[in-house]
Amino acid sequence: xxxxxxxxxxxxxxxxxxxxxxxxxxxxxxxxxxxxxxxxxxxxxxxxxxxxxxxxxxxxxxxxxxxxxxxxxxxxxxxxxxxxxxxxxxxxxxxxxxxxxxxxxxxxxxxxxxxxxxxxxxxxxxxxxxxxxxxxxxxxxxxxxxxxxxxxxxxxxxxxxxxxxxxxxxxxxxxxxxxxxxxxxxxxxxxxxxxxxxxxxxxxxxxxxxxxxxxxxxxxxxxxxxxxxxxxxxxxxxxxxxxxxxxxxxxxxxxxxxxxxxxxxxxxxxxxxxxxxxxxxxxxxxxxxxxxxxxxxxxxxxxxxxxxxxxxxxxxxxxxxxxxxxxxxxxxxxxxxxxxxxxxxxxxxxxxxxxxxxxxxxxxxxxxxxxxxxxxxxxxxxxxxxxxxxxxx
Numbered sequence: 001x002x003x004x005x006x007x008x009x010x011x012x013x014x015x016x017x018x019x020x021x022x023x024x025x026x027x028x029x030x031x032x033x034x035x036x037x038x039x040x041x042x043x044x045x046x047x048x049x050x051x052x053x054x055x056x057x058x059x060x061x062x063x064x065x066x067x068x069x070x071x072x073x074x075x076x077x078x079x080x081x082x083x084x085x086x087x088x089x090x091x092x093x094x095x096x097x098x099x100x101x102x103x104x105x106x107x108x109x110x111x112x113x114x115x116x117x118x119x120x121x122x123x124x125x126x127x128x129x130x131x132x133x134x135x136x137x138x139x140x141x142x143x144x145x146x147x148x149x150x151x152x153x154x155x156x157x158x159x160x161x162x163x164x165x166x167x168x169x170x171x172x173x174x175x176x177x178x179x180x181x182x183x184x185x186x187x188x189x190x191x192x193x194x195x196x197x198x199x200x201x202x203x204x205x206x207x208x209x210x211x212x213x214x215x216x217x218x219x220x221x222x223x224x225x226x227x228x229x230x231x232x233x234x235x236x237x238x239x240x241x242x243x244x245x246x247x248x249x250x251x252x253x254x255x256x257x258x259x260x261x262x263x264x265x266x267x268x269x270x271x272x273x274x275x276x277x278x279x280x281x282x283x284x285x286x287x288x289x290x291x292x293x294x295x296x297x298x299x300x301x302x303x304x305x306x307x308x309x310x311x312x313x314x315x316x317x318x319x320x321x322x323x324x325x326x327x328x329x330x331x332x333x334x335x336x337x338x339x340x341x342x343x344x345x346x347x348x349x350x351x352x353x354x355x356x357x358x359x360x361x362x363x364x365x366x367x368x369x370x371x372x373x374x375x376x377x378x379x380x381x382x383x384x385x386x387x388x389x390x391x392x393x
Contacts, residue, residue, distance in 0.1 A: 046082035159195035226308035
């Protein structure tokens with residue numbers, strides 16, 4: 001006799017768990033426990049073994065719906081599949097949170113140990129995962145994450161952060177494929193169009209640099225080590241992370257040569273101007289690092305330098321400027337003096353001339369002068385003037 005909605009509602013628990021079988025779909029039954037919990041089950045054979053698969057609570061679906069589901073599952077059984085094993089296989093797959101822990105603590109931490117990734121970058125990855133990724137898709141299984149899930153993570157973020165998190169997720173899902181958590185070539189973050197970023201072009205004027213210098217000199221509340229880091233970043237063009245990472249063993253005061261162990265372009269030999277060497281020479285060694293942290297064997301944390309920077313800018317009444325703008329300032333100054341892209345690249349340690357070209361293009365006087373000279377040259381040719389005739393000044 002077939003199950004009906006009324007029979008299901010009226011079914012009472014007995015002294016032991018029992019199953020009422022459906023006469024319409026073979027193998028489909030309603031299981032009623034001693035506690036009165038009613039669930040749909042499906043009985044079938046796979047590989048010669050009898051299987052009993054729980055489908056859903058009776059309160060969660062209709063009889064018609066569970067019959068359709070049972071029919072689909074029985075088709076898969078006839079095709080040689082075992083739905084119960086397939087379900088267990090999926091359930092054994094890690095969630096995004098579980099896979100992310102392995103990705104950060106095992107894979108990326110090993111890259112830090114091998115010198116392939118900086119500790120600061122790993123810290124930023126952890127921050128992105130905790131703040132943006134895990135609250136949205138942390139509970140989903142890696143294999144179930146789709147493009148829409150990635151969009152839900154990225155949509156609320158500002159353009160620059162959205163692009164960074166998208167790149168982070170793409171690398172994460174690539175590794176998930178390598179670990180066979182997902183089928184190959186199914187990365188849901190691959191191919192997402194980048195958000196349009198507005199390039200920052202903020203530099204400090206001569207007046208702002210003077211005001212900043214006076215504040216760094218006179219404000220005794222500022223952390224001296226952080227002040228040193230800011231000064232060195234301003235006069236060398238080094239990234240603040242490169243300055244913080246300087247060890248005393250890497251600095252040769254006599255030759256002015258310093259070894260930068262970890263940079264975005266790898267290990268690099270760098271020379272320092274005499275004014276920077278004078279600042280270093282006047283600094284008493286406290287620990288292994290030039291910019292000493294609270295512990296003698298650790299450098300100062302980036303956030304501590306940034307707090308000092310913010311306090312100094314506020315005291316000097318300088319608005320809308322970031323630490324990295326010091327690097328942009330010195331490159332713009334050099335480009336304004338007519339320094340070419342290749343020399344700019346080598347001065348501050350860019351990997352290619354692409355970034356240096358941006359500053360060279362922005363340079364005022366040299367670019368105006370070049371355009372004036374080339375315009376005069378071309379007009380002379382268009383006018384048919386020979387080299388021995390008078391040329392426009």
